[in-house]
Amino acid sequence: MREKLEALTHNLSRTIVGKTEAIRLVVVAILGGGHALLEDVPGVGKTLLAKSLARSLDGKFQRLQCTPDLLPTDITGTNIWNPKSGEFTFLPGPIFANILLADEINRATPRTQSALLEVMEEHQVTVDGVSRAVPTPFFVIATQNPVEYQGTFPLPEAQMDRFMLSLSLGYPSETEELQMLQNLTDGIKVADLQPCITLEEIAQLRQLCSQVRVETPLQQYILDLVRATRQDEEISLGVSPRGTVALQKATQALAFILGRDYAIPDDVKFLVPHVLCHRLIPRGGRSARTVVERLLRSVNIP
Numbered sequence: 001m002r003e004k005l006e007a008l009t010h011n012l013s014r015t016i017v018g019k020t021e022a023i024r025l026v027v028v029a030i031l032g033g034g035h036a037l038l039e040d041v042p043g044v045g046k047t048l049l050a051k052s053l054a055r056s057l058d059g060k061f062q063r064l065q066c067t068p069d070l071l072p073t074d075i076t077g078t079n080i081w082n083p084k085s086g087e088f089t090f091l092p093g094p095i096f097a098n099i100l101l102a103d104e105i106n107r108a109t110p111r112t113q114s115a116l117l118e119v120m121e122e123h124q125v126t127v128d129g130v131s132r133a134v135p136t137p138f139f140v141i142a143t144q145n146p147v148e149y150q151g152t153f154p155l156p157e158a159q160m161d162r163f164m165l166s167l168s169l170g171y172p173s174e175t176e177e178l179q180m181l182q183n184l185t186d187g188i189k190v191a192d193l194q195p196c197i198t199l200e201e202i203a204q205l206r207q208l209c210s211q212v213r214v215e216t217p218l219q220q221y222i223l224d225l226v227r228a229t230r231q232d233e234e235i236s237l238g239v240s241p242r243g244t245v246a247l248q249k250a251t252q253a254l255a256f257i258l259g260r261d262y263a264i265p266d267d268v269k270f271l272v273p274h275v276l277c278h279r280l281i282p283r284g285g286r287s288a289r290t291v292v293e294r295l296l297r298s299v300n301i302p
Contacts, residue, residue, distance in 0.1 A: 034164020
């Protein structure tokens with residue numbers, strides 16, 4: 001299974017130049033059974049990463065381009081009247097996929113964004129009182145531009161809390177950008193990628209990740225960090241219990257990716273900014289990242 005995992009990472013790195021950390025975080029979200037939010041400026045490869053991931057997995061992929069006129073039924077599907085049979089027939093929406101790319105998710109209205117709340121947590125969609133399960137595994141990777149606010153609708157706290165982690169790609173280094181230019185002629189394109197891991201193997205990897213040991217002192221460390229966000233004077237909304245669970249699952253997945261069957265404090269410290277920051281509401285315009293880094297320095301490490 002490690003060979004499969006390495007093949008997935010290698011496949012992504014063929015199109016995403018120099019973004020090892022971002023690739024690792026996306027794989028952590030998949031193996032941890034969560035979802036990923038990519039927040040960054042336009043043109044740095046957010047959609048490219050999502051599409052490369054979809055091509056690497058042997059599953060059904062759907063892309064959702066979020067716009068203000070998008071309706072909830074455009075995501076979930078709707079019942080259509082069939083005059084021949086004299087009854088309604090359910091027409092499934094793009095949500096019925098293994099990987100859903102919600103591009104520029106904050107351009108959808110709050111009503112449309114709410115269509116994702118149930119499925120991201122319970123892996124089912126309810127339309128007209130009937131609940132239907134989505135395929136397994138189910139993974140949402142959403143993108144948003146954090147610097148452009150015209151025509152956007154900020155994600156509510158309940159929606160942000162459903163993403164296991166958030167990450168940004170950032171601008172490439174000079175060497176990486178030069179490599180991108182050289183790849184224009186002979187580089188690998190997304191369409192050239194071949195599936196390297198099946199859905200059954202993803203399920204097996206998730207099961208293996210859940211067996212990674214997290215000893216009681218490390219669990220207490222996770223709990224101390226989370227509870228510190230609820231008691232800090234610079235934070236008006238701390239991390240929820242869902243965030244606590246997400247941090248442990250992400251820690252197990254990262255330890256597994258790094259070749260260990262046990263987690264260590266360094267795993268938690270690496271993941272905390274990505275798992276906790278987007279769940280916080282700091283006071284007085286403070287940066288969530290700055291507050292979290294201060295808490296990391298103040299909480300005792302086991």
